[in-house]
Amino acid sequence: xxxxxxxxxxxxxxxxxxxxxxxxxxxxxxxxxxxxxxxxxxxxxxxxxxxxxxxxxxxxxxxxxxxxxxxxxxxxxxxxxxxxxxxxxxxxxxxxxxxxxxxxxxxxxxxxxxxxxxxxxxxxxxxxxxxxxxxxxxxxxxxxxxxxxxxxxxxxxxxxxxxxxxxxxxxxxxxxxxxxxxxxxxxxxxxxxxxxxxxxxxxxxxxxxxxxxxxxxxxxxxxxxxxxxxxxxxxxxxxxxxxxxxxxxxxxxxxxx
Amino acid sequence: xxxxxxxxxxxxxxxxxxxxxxxxxxxxxxxxxxxxxxxxxxxxxxxxxxxxxxxxxxxxxxxxxxxxxxxxxxxxxxxxxxxxxxxxxxxxxxxxxxxxxxxxxxxxxxxxxxxxxxxxxxxxxxxxxxxxxxxxxxxxxxxxxxxxxxxxxxxxxxxxxxxxxxxxxxxxxxxxxxxxxxxxxxxxxxxxxxxxxxxxxxxxxxxxxxxxxxxxxxxxxxxxxxxxxxxxxxxxxxxxxxxxxxxxxxxxxxxxxxxxxxxxxxxxxxxxxxxxxxxxxxxxxxxxxxxx
Numbered sequence: 001x002x003x004x005x006x007x008x009x010x011x012x013x014x015x016x017x018x019x020x021x022x023x024x025x026x027x028x029x030x031x032x033x034x035x036x037x038x039x040x041x042x043x044x045x046x047x048x049x050x051x052x053x054x055x056x057x058x059x060x061x062x063x064x065x066x067x068x069x070x071x072x073x074x075x076x077x078x079x080x081x082x083x084x085x086x087x088x089x090x091x092x093x094x095x096x097x098x099x100x101x102x103x104x105x106x107x108x109x110x111x112x113x114x115x116x117x118x119x120x121x122x123x124x125x126x127x128x129x130x131x132x133x134x135x136x137x138x139x140x141x142x143x144x145x146x147x148x149x150x151x152x153x154x155x156x157x158x159x160x161x162x163x164x165x166x167x168x169x170x171x172x173x174x175x176x177x178x179x180x181x182x183x184x185x186x187x188x189x190x191x192x193x194x195x196x197x198x199x200x201x202x203x204x205x206x207x208x209x210x211x212x213x214x215x216x217x218x219x220x221x222x223x224x225x226x227x228x229x230x231x232x233x234x235x236x237x238x239x240x241x242x243x244x245x246x247x248x249x250x251x252x253x254x255x256x257x
Numbered sequence: 258x259x260x261x262x263x264x265x266x267x268x269x270x271x272x273x274x275x276x277x278x279x280x281x282x283x284x285x286x287x288x289x290x291x292x293x294x295x296x297x298x299x300x301x302x303x304x305x306x307x308x309x310x311x312x313x314x315x316x317x318x319x320x321x322x323x324x325x326x327x328x329x330x331x332x333x334x335x336x337x338x339x340x341x342x343x344x345x346x347x348x349x350x351x352x353x354x355x356x357x358x359x360x361x362x363x364x365x366x367x368x369x370x371x372x373x374x375x376x377x378x379x380x381x382x383x384x385x386x387x388x389x390x391x392x393x394x395x396x397x398x399x400x401x402x403x404x405x406x407x408x409x410x411x412x413x414x415x416x417x418x419x420x421x422x423x424x425x426x427x428x429x430x431x432x433x434x435x436x437x438x439x440x441x442x443x444x445x446x447x448x449x450x451x452x453x454x455x456x457x458x459x460x461x462x463x464x465x466x467x468x469x470x471x472x473x474x475x476x477x478x479x480x481x482x483x484x485x486x487x488x489x490x491x492x493x494x495x496x497x498x499x500x501x502x503x504x505x506x507x508x509x510x511x512x513x514x515x516x517x518x519x520x521x522x523x524x525x526x527x528x529x530x531x532x533x534x535x536x537x538x539x540x541x542x543x544x545x546x547x548x549x
Contacts, residue, residue: 080403105415112414117407123417123483145418 003065005030005171005203006051011060013046019227020046023060026222026232030170031201035214035235037250038224044207045175047224051205052092052173053082064089064171087117091164095176097156100163101148107134107159108144114167133162137192154185158192165196172197172204178213190216211254215239223247266313267345272296276314276469280460283471288437289401290384295467305338305363306464308380312361315376315460316342321349323357328365328506328523335363352526364427366448368505368527371457373474379442381463384470386430386440406438409481417486426491432479433472441478447490447506452478495520500531501538 004027013020021043049055094100131141137158222232279293326335354369429446459472482488507520522528
């Protein structure tokens with residue numbers, strides 16, 4: 001494999017006088033899971049929004065390896081193409097599942113929405129695919145007609161993941177996917193995510209402030225502070241032997257149970 | 258008798274020209290919602306101000322106007338709009354579908370097939386088909402521009418999931434000319450097939466929402482559906498109690514408080530014409546008494 005799935009180069013975003021992120025660059029390879037960690041306000045979510053096509057950066061370039069035309073700058077391609085990518089080849093898992101779900105329609109419609117958006121017009125087949133995916137994320141397919149509001153927080157998060165995976169994306173963006181869940185549910189979800197990314201060869205960018213999530217789920221880790229990446233490397237290496245003073249502070253701040 | 262205190266058809270000439278420009282654009286892009294500067298009319302929003310403005314913009318002194326509300330020529334809304342145009346234009350009015358050149362309608366398309374040269378004008382409460390699915394107007398416009406209509410099928414999917422079939426019975430979404438998704442105003446889906454390749458020009462006016470859209474003559478109009486749940490119209494086991502019609506849209510009318518009910522054509526002109534030609538139903542009465 002000679003081309004990365006996503007190439008990010010010199011991305012900066014400022015909000016008036018404030019810095020969102022500054023001169024961030026990295027390559028993401030197919031099947032690789034990368035974590036962006038750092039304290040609140042360090043620019044993690046800004047960076048995620050920039051690379052996921054939701055926020056135009058002030059400088060820098062973000063290229064995605066499209067299925068047919070190789071590396072393409074996502075902000076230079078036409079908007080219809082970018083939106084098509086966003087609902088086929090990419091997935092976006094919000095921190096709060098209510099932001100990522102259509103709360104007024106059933107679980108089945110939530111999962112089936114992307115299929116219908118790319119032209120599926122056979123109710124029975126949409127149903128079958130939906131049941132399949134509900135099984136894969138450990139949701140009971142009998143609840144296919146229930147509204148997401150009747151689901152627990154962890155189930156909503158899994159539903160959101162199923163809804164994104166149904167078009168077989170190659171790249172997932174996750175913004176604190178486990179932050180709002182209690183620890184036992186977190187552990188199950190992490191286990192599920194780890195299984196899915198390995199099984200499907202998914203690449204993912206996970207924003208988290210929880211170093212345990214990074215340790216369990218990701219291959220590589222980037223530590224951000226005040227908009228800059230201060231340290232990056234293999235997750236285990238960064239966590240076991242932090243070099244930058246801020247990373248050392250971060251690692252030593254984790255409570256040991 | 259023309260009320261000379263007003264300009265012909267109530268609106269001033271500049272306003273009519275503005276509305277005609279919007280109509281021309283709407284006809285050029287079938288199903289596309291054209292914004293226009295909707296005016297205050299002498300009746301409240303929601304009573305047909307959009308339809309009235311479109312009618313006022315296209316009506317001429319030689320037109321023959323028919324106004325129906327729920328298929329009926331003699332309901333309050335229809336009677337008053339007809340009287341309004343008679344007073345401000347002096348044009349001839351009729352209740353016969355075949356004689357009319359302009360038909361303003363709320364909630365129905367006449368049963369009698371329309372012909373070339375006729376114009377059907379709909380009063381539209383909410384023109385945006387994606388409105389209850391996507392709250393942002395900026396986003397719905399983008400979805401129209403990019404033909405992202407998967408969301409509409411989410412609604413139909415939800416219908417089947419809950420009711421076992423597509424339970425939407427009126428304002429049933431259509432695709433016009435294979436391009437724009439359109440809300441056909443709250444007509445029953447029974448009338449949707451009549452819009453497809455109709456020889457008449459169909460104009461839609463939404464006064465409060467300030468939008469005009471159109472389906473030119475002979476334009477394909479397809480109702481959305483699923484391959485395994487195809488589009489179907491309503492059916493009745495009964496026939497019209499007065500004229501015996503089995504092919505028209507029937508209203509269910511409660512006749513007493515002991516569970517008595519009868520079914521009758523919602524299109525009063527169609528029903529009367531059938532009875533004039535000798536058709537009778539199970540409860541047939543002479544035609545003068547029914548229309549009174």
